[in-house]
Amino acid sequence: MKLIPDQPVTFGDEEGDFHIHQVHRTKPFGRVNHFHPTYEIYYLRSGERVHFIDRRTVRLVAGDLVLVNKGVVHNASDIGPPEHERIVVNFSDAFLGAGHPLHDPLLLGPFAHQACVLKLSSQERVFVEQLLAKLVAEAAQRRPGREVYLRVLLTELLLFAARHPIDDRPEDGGQRDSLHRKITEVAAFIGGSFATKLTLPDLAGRFFVSPYYLSRSFKAVTGFTLIEYVNLTRVREAQRLLRETNLKVISVAEQTGFESAGHFDRMFKKLTGTTPLLYRKLNRL
Template identity: 80%
Template sequence: MKLRPDQPVTFGDEDRDFYIQQVHRTKPFGRTNHYHPTYEIYYLASGERVHFIDQRTVRLTAGNLVLVSKHVVHNSSDIGPPEHERVVINFSDAFLGAGHPLHDPLLFGAFARRSVLLKLNSQERFFVEQLLAKMVAEAAQERPGRELYLRVLLTELLLFAARHPVDERPETPDQQSPLHQKITEIAAYINGHFTAKLMLPDLARRFFVSPYYLSRSFKAVTGFTLIEYVNLTRIREAQRLLRETELKIIAVAERTGFESAGHFDRMFKKLTGTTPLQYRKLSRL
């Protein structure tokens, strides 16, 4: 698949109802703080990458297609030579959600798992790359029916993914580098103990690494500093409690490990753009 230089194409509102980017990179590159309210489709055309997705690391090779649901923490980084080609698509519920003629729950089946990795054979790769090439070309032109045609193409891609068998076997330790094994363990520990007081020196001792190594390595793999990841994990649980329970705001703060309601309010607004009370109201409309 021949990709042009970095040429992102976007249209829609500030939340990016639809976004597509194709890029060929030859220098080291890693995304940071990747957590957004849109669905993501990532196709690796060539090279190798490693993704941190929702507490685990996944090694990607050419011909891999990854679907990541909204509000799932994920980050891409180098593994081996940095050169790679990829296409990324982000789309919102508004772009292909309920109410649109093309909407069907089947299309979102893969996203129900939070993240899915599809390993395509040569015939499947050709099919997907043809679809992506059409999407890139269409998004780059302003002509009547552009948005409708992009919805049709996106629907076809999602239907392909929904019908494709998923290999849910976890990577074995020998498929992961020691660094990524360690970060996977630490991220899993944080997700299981986020209500506790999690400090860098304590975590470093628990996992037999130096604080400096832990701080630097965690950021490199996940895209987040340790404290950013801890706070994000807490806020994600707070969002669930605000949606699904009648707990008071201060009780939600306590249950998610925040030592004060003020700190909880500030961090919630920083990461979500709304206050906890506003979020609860909006989630129940």
């Protein structure tokens, strides 16, 4: 489907059971606070982008297919000229999970890596683009059996991804990549130290840069401010503890680095849309 620049084709809500969004952008565009309870498939049809996914940066070029697990923090930003076209599919466990006739654990295998990048050949690109075009077209219709056909098409796409080797080659060198490696190190440190007090001056000192440089560079690479990323990391761990343990909410707040139960409640609700107690009730394993 050919698009007018910056005019999207979209269906559904990305936090609902199924969502697809195709857009051709010509202007700079970035997102913040981006993590959700659905799986994501991202296909870059044209242009170049850099993605911050699960504490690392990944350079994407046309023909790359990215699969991101639910709950993984990720963000896309420009790497050069902002013009690009991409298609994003989000779907839930309820849409294509256990209990559905088409379900097979193999289909969700690529998401076990939290996030994986598939480098497609020209022949594979044709196949994937045809599948995605069918998904976009079917989502835009209101014909009988639409949801069944969407599941069939999504199953075929997931099966293709599950059989495809994952690209884990290191990024090329260069000044830009050196910056990305530095920010990846900072993100990894936050991921292992979120339970402690983390301040911009302390982090800047640890990584031998100025607070201004760290603040500006972290936002440029990840799309998040440092405090946004720290809070996201803490809330994600709090979600895990609420699902998997019997710890009291105050103990969860303490173990994830929040200085007070009130701050924890406010930040948790801001980032998840619900309270810690209600989240536990709805998501207890």
